[in-house]
Amino acid sequence: MLKFEFDLRGLDKLPEAQETLVNGLASLMQQVGVYVLQEQKFNFEAKSRGGTGADGVKWKPLTQTTEFLKQTRYISKTRKKDETGFTEKQKAAALKNRRKMRAKLNAKMGPFKRSQIGVDRGLLRNSVKPGYAGPDGKGGNILTVNGNRVTVGYGREYAKFFDATRPLLPSETSLPDAWKQGIDEIAQEWVDGIAKSLGL
Numbered sequence: 501m502l503k504f505e506f507d508l509r510g511l512d513k514l515p516e517a518q519e520t521l522v523n524g525l526a527s528l529m530q531q532v533g534v535y536v537l538q539e540q541k542f543n544f545e546a547k548s549r550g551g552t553g554a555d556g557v558k559w560k561p562l563t564q565t566t567e568f569l570k571q572t573r574y575i576s577k578t579r580k581k582d583e584t585g586f587t588e589k590q591k592a593a594a595l596k597n598r599r600k601m602r603a604k605l606n607a608k609m610g611p612f613k614r615s616q617i618g619v620d621r622g623l624l625r626n627s628v629k630p631g632y633a634g635p636d637g638k639g640g641n642i643l644t645v646n647g648n649r650v651t652v653g654y655g656r657e658y659a660k661f662f663d664a665t666r667p668l669l670p671s672e673t674s675l676p677d678a679w680k681q682g683i684d685e686i687a688q689e690w691v692d693g694i695a696k697s698l699g700l
């Protein structure tokens with residue numbers, strides 16, 4: 501998750517604007533949170549297709565085994581069956597048989613195309629969209645405003661496991677310059693609007 505905080509020190513020098521600024525801060529933080537989530541959507545897409553994200557990070561590609569399983573799981577014969585009660589010899593024979601079947605399928609289907617990293621049913625990728633909720637009603641994005649802070653992130657339960665291997669969000673120290681500029685522009689526009697309304 502990413503957290504942003506705006507420094508409000510110095511507002512005591514503008515007593516006529518202080519109350520208006522503080523009261524309107526939640527709106528600013530909401531705008532910043534939505535902006536970051538929108539930018540992250542493009543960042544995820546670039547990395548999931550094997551490219552480099554806006555933060556300079558490139559995700560580790562999927563293994564050939566993972567690619568195989570993603571693209572052939574609809575074939576029930578390749579799935580591991582319940583081996584409860586099997587002897588070690590029977591387990592070894594079943595594994596050998598699965599490998600033979602997969603090898604035949606591999607030869608028949610040819611080389612696998614690279615699939616999108618982190619995209620299975622699309623729930624993780626889509627969950628970063630502001631206001632999104634999956635068909636199961638769970639796991640929208642995280643966008644929490646608390647005073648002069650806003651926290652954004654992924655709400656799917658398995659996002660933390662994915663993030664451990666392939667970081668979903670940039671760290672606060674590696675925030676892309678373009679994002680920083682976008683946030684600065686949002687904040688400046690907000691301050692200018694309040695100043696104008698107060699005749700400052």
